[in-house]
Amino acid sequence: xxxxxxxxxxxxxxxxxxxxxxxxxxxxxxxxxxxxxxxxxxxxxxxxxxxxxxxxxxxxxxxxxxxxxxxxxxxxxxxxxxxxxxxxxxxxxxxxxxxxxxxxxxxxxxxxxx
Amino acid sequence: xxxxxxxxxxxxxxxxxxxxxxxxxxxxxxxxxxxxxxxxxxxxxxxxxxxxxxxxxxxxxxxxxxxxxxxxxxxxxxxxxxxxxxxxxxxxxxxxxxxxxxxxxxxxxxxxxx
Numbered sequence: 001x002x003x004x005x006x007x008x009x010x011x012x013x014x015x016x017x018x019x020x021x022x023x024x025x026x027x028x029x030x031x032x033x034x035x036x037x038x039x040x041x042x043x044x045x046x047x048x049x050x051x052x053x054x055x056x057x058x059x060x061x062x063x064x065x066x067x068x069x070x071x072x073x074x075x076x077x078x079x080x081x082x083x084x085x086x087x088x089x090x091x092x093x094x095x096x097x098x099x100x101x102x103x104x105x106x107x108x109x110x111x112x113x114x
Numbered sequence: 115x116x117x118x119x120x121x122x123x124x125x126x127x128x129x130x131x132x133x134x135x136x137x138x139x140x141x142x143x144x145x146x147x148x149x150x151x152x153x154x155x156x157x158x159x160x161x162x163x164x165x166x167x168x169x170x171x172x173x174x175x176x177x178x179x180x181x182x183x184x185x186x187x188x189x190x191x192x193x194x195x196x197x198x199x200x201x202x203x204x205x206x207x208x209x210x211x212x213x214x215x216x217x218x219x220x221x222x223x224x225x226x227x228x
Contacts, residue, residue, distance in 0.1 A: 033216070035218070040123055040220055040221070041220055041221075042118075042120075042204060042218040042219050042220040042221045043158075043204065043206075043218040043221075044218075045215055045216070045217070048215060058215065090157075090158065092158075092216075094216075101146075101208070102148060102160055102163055103206075103216050104160075105150075105157050105158040105159070106157060107156075107157040108157065
């Protein structure tokens with residue numbers, strides 16, 4: 001089945017530690033995205049990538065980093081510099097980043113800092 | 115700042131009642147509009163989308179939305195809701211003026227009482 005796989009589903013991190021969230025897609029999509037979902041704030045864009053080896057900051061990139069070494073993979077690292085990392089993280093992909101496209105979402109990773 | 119606004123954060127209604135959720139955006143130029151739904155414990159999925167043509171679009175599960183360009187609005191409607199429509203609903207806009215990034219509203223939590 002084609003789709004987007006995020007792992008793990010739940011993640012706990014101690015303060016001061018970096019943690020990496022995995023996102024893999026087998027849809028052959030060029031564009032991939034990371035969003036953060038907080039209650040009442042909708043989904044806010046962290047980073048996005050239009051093509052392999054290229055990515056751009058979204059609206060709330062501070063404290064996060066990404067890489068796009070392979071078309072199917074777009075891991076997100078939440079660094080210790082992120083002041084409020086506890087949230088639900090969603091990965092998405094689309095055919096391309098042209099206007100006429102829709103995004104498909106993974107099931108998300110819930111990160112809790114303890 | 116350019117944005118997507120959803121007017122209601124929470125909506126509570128009874129089965130068979132009509133539902134209308136407001137969505138306004140502030141981008142000029144070419145836009146594509148989406149409504150996504152997130153059922154409890156499930157991943158975000160596309161409800162309907164507008165790219166061009168007839169401004170009244172029909173989606174899954176009896177939902178429809180109307181694009182009114184002059185009002186920068188894309189309101190979601192359903193004539194008669196069911197308990198299974200309990201979910202969080204997100205409006206999203208993909209705008210050339212925003213670099214084609216998919217920008218979401220804050221979401222509306224809908225609770226349908228049986």
